[in-house]
Amino acid sequence: AQSVTQLGSHVSVSEGALVLLRCNYSSSVPPYLFWYVQYPNQGLQLLLKYTSAATLVKGINGFEAEFKKSETSFHLTKPSAHMSDAAEYFCAVSEVTGGGNKLTFGTGTQLKVEL
Amino acid sequence: GAGVSQTPSNKVTEKGKYVELRCDPISGHTALYWYRQSLGQGPEFLIYFQGTGAADDSGLPNDRFFAVRPEGSVSTLKIQRTERGDSAVYLCASSLGQGVGETQYFGPGTRLLVL
Numbered sequence: 001a002q003s004v005t006q007l008g009s010h011v012s013v014s015e016g017a018l019v020l021l022r023c024n025y026s027s028s029v030p031p032y033l034f035w036y037v038q039y040p041n042q043g044l045q046l047l048l049k050y051t052s053a054a055t056l057v058k059g060i061n062g063f064e065a066e067f068k069k070s071e072t073s074f075h076l077t078k079p080s081a082h083m084s085d086a087a088e089y090f091c092a093v094s095e096v097t098g099g100g101n102k103l104t105f106g107t108g109t110q111l112k113v114e115l
Numbered sequence: 116g117a118g119v120s121q122t123p124s125n126k127v128t129e130k131g132k133y134v135e136l137r138c139d140p141i142s143g144h145t146a147l148y149w150y151r152q153s154l155g156q157g158p159e160f161l162i163y164f165q166g167t168g169a170a171d172d173s174g175l176p177n178d179r180f181f182a183v184r185p186e187g188s189v190s191t192l193k194i195q196r197t198e199r200g201d202s203a204v205y206l207c208a209s210s211l212g213q214g215v216g217e218t219q220y221f222g223p224g225t226r227l228l229v230l
Contacts, residue, residue, distance in 0.1 A: 105157030
C-alpha cells in the first residue's frame with residue numbers, strides 16, 4: 001500500500017520568508033503526487049500535482065514542488081510567504097483502484113504566517 | 116461553473132439514528148469519491164463510483180455505511196445506527212475521468228456530529 005508522511009504538523013513562518021512543507025511518500029510503483037490546501041470551513045483545493053512529467057511542478061499562488069525519486073520526497077515550497085497562505089496543507093499519493101484513482105493523504109501541516 | 120456541492124453542511128444526530136449525506140458532483144464528471152476526515156487527520160478514502168456502480172468500497176469501515184449513485188450523478192452516503200466515533204467531516208470529490216493522476220475536485224464537506 002502507498003503512504004505519505006508529512007513532517008511537522010505545525011509550521012510557522014514570517015511574512016515574506018520561505019515556506020517549506022515536507023512530504024515523503026512510500027510507493028511500490030511510480031507515484032502520482034498531489035498537494036492540496038484547505039482553508040477553514042472549506043473543501044480541499046488542488047495546489048499542484050506531479051504526474052511523471054517534469055520533476056519541478058509549479059502550482060497556483062506561487063507554490064511549487066520538486067519530485068525527488070532518490071529521496072522519495074515531494075516537498076512544497078514558496079519563496080515568500082503571504083498572510084493569505086495561512087491554511088492547512090495536505091500531501092497525497094494516488095493509487096489506482098478498480099480503474100479509479102484513490103488518494104491517500106498525509107496528516108496535514110498547519111501553516112501559520114506571522115507579521 | 117458550479118463546483119461540488121454537499122448537503123447538509125452540518126448534521127447533528129443522536130447515537131443510533133440513521134443519516135443521509137448528499138453529494139452533487141460537477142456536471143459531466145463520471146468519477147465520484149467519498150472521504151472521511153477526522154479531527155486532526157487527513158481525509159481517508161471510503162468509496163469510489165464510476166458511473167452508477169461502486170468500483171471500490173474497500174474504505175467503508177463496516178456494514179453500517181452504504182453509498183449509492185443511482186443515476187450516475189448525485190450520490191448519497193448512508194450511515195445506519197450512528198455511533199459517536201462516526202463524528203467527522205465527510206468529503207465528496209469528483210473527477211472528469213477515472214485515470215490515475217486525474218484531478219479530484221472536493222466539496223466543502225458535511226460536518227457530522229453524533230451525540
